[in-house]
Amino acid sequence: MKKVIKKWPLFIVSLMLSVTLINCSTVPITGRKQLNLVSDSEMMAMSFSQYSQFLKENKLSTNKQQTEMVKRCGKRIADAVVKYMNDNGHGSHLEGFDWEFNLVDDNTPNAWCMPGGKVVFYTGILPYTQDEAGLAVVMGHEIAHAVAKHGNERMSHQMGVQMGGAALSVALDEKPEETKAMYMAAFGLGSQVGVLLPYSRTHEYEADKLGLIFMAMAGYNPEEAVEFWKRMAASGGQKPPEFLSTHPADENRIKNLESLMVEAKQYYKK
Numbered sequence: 001m002k003k004v005i006k007k008w009p010l011f012i013v014s015l016m017l018s019v020t021l022i023n024c025s026t027v028p029i030t031g032r033k034q035l036n037l038v039s040d041s042e043m044m045a046m047s048f049s050q051y052s053q054f055l056k057e058n059k060l061s062t063n064k065q066q067t068e069m070v071k072r073c074g075k076r077i078a079d080a081v082v083k084y085m086n087d088n089g090h091g092s093h094l095e096g097f098d099w100e101f102n103l104v105d106d107n108t109p110n111a112w113c114m115p116g117g118k119v120v121f122y123t124g125i126l127p128y129t130q131d132e133a134g135l136a137v138v139m140g141h142e143i144a145h146a147v148a149k150h151g152n153e154r155m156s157h158q159m160g161v162q163m164g165g166a167a168l169s170v171a172l173d174e175k176p177e178e179t180k181a182m183y184m185a186a187f188g189l190g191s192q193v194g195v196l197l198p199y200s201r202t203h204e205y206e207a208d209k210l211g212l213i214f215m216a217m218a219g220y221n222p223e224e225a226v227e228f229w230k231r232m233a234a235s236g237g238q239k240p241p242e243f244l245s246t247h248p249a250d251e252n253r254i255k256n257l258e259s260l261m262v263e264a265k266q267y268y269k270k
């Protein structure tokens, strides 16, 4: 009973706040409609602070050549996406983005992109990406998650489920640790903070499709995506949430990518 009473003030305050922050938007290219309860500016403010915190707590790679490749590939894809969005009247969709690409020394096969274009690659994924075109497969996919604002949707959902629909700023005030943990979990970093969020199949397929198109726009051959996922499939073993072989299953993922190849190639400029 006590618990119920305690929840009310937060619920009422947050309901009023969320109504003013509800944001309906459309994912570029796929046209999927999404409803975001958390504002872009709140998502990015948190992303920028969590990103610099992560870089402080993790060791950057000292391999100059590999680090430069990650930065070059990221910039090349981000530039192509920004140009495409500007040319098609969607420039405002990327407002507030501040792209950054870093390689950390960690043998987990992982990579992620937080809201606003904050990317981290782990050295552990490089044996699978092999070369710059392979790297572009993962880079395109991660950039796609940020451009399609999947983190915002995931966080909106979690705020609804766990925080009674509270606004992010309210939740941060009331439950700072839980809110930060939830935020990190929304980007596949849950295992490091003790929370795991299953990745949505819709988001993964959407990021695969957009990623394929984005890498093609930047002049990387989209066919490399199929080769990369075949290598991931063959690796077996434990993978981090972002690259779980079961979600979507590798063979379905590969089939899906093959079916998108004709469309992706329309964007491919050699």
Ligand SMILES: [Zn+2]
Pocket (backbone or CB within 6 Å): 141, 145, 203, 204, 207, 242
């Ligand atoms: Zn993904």
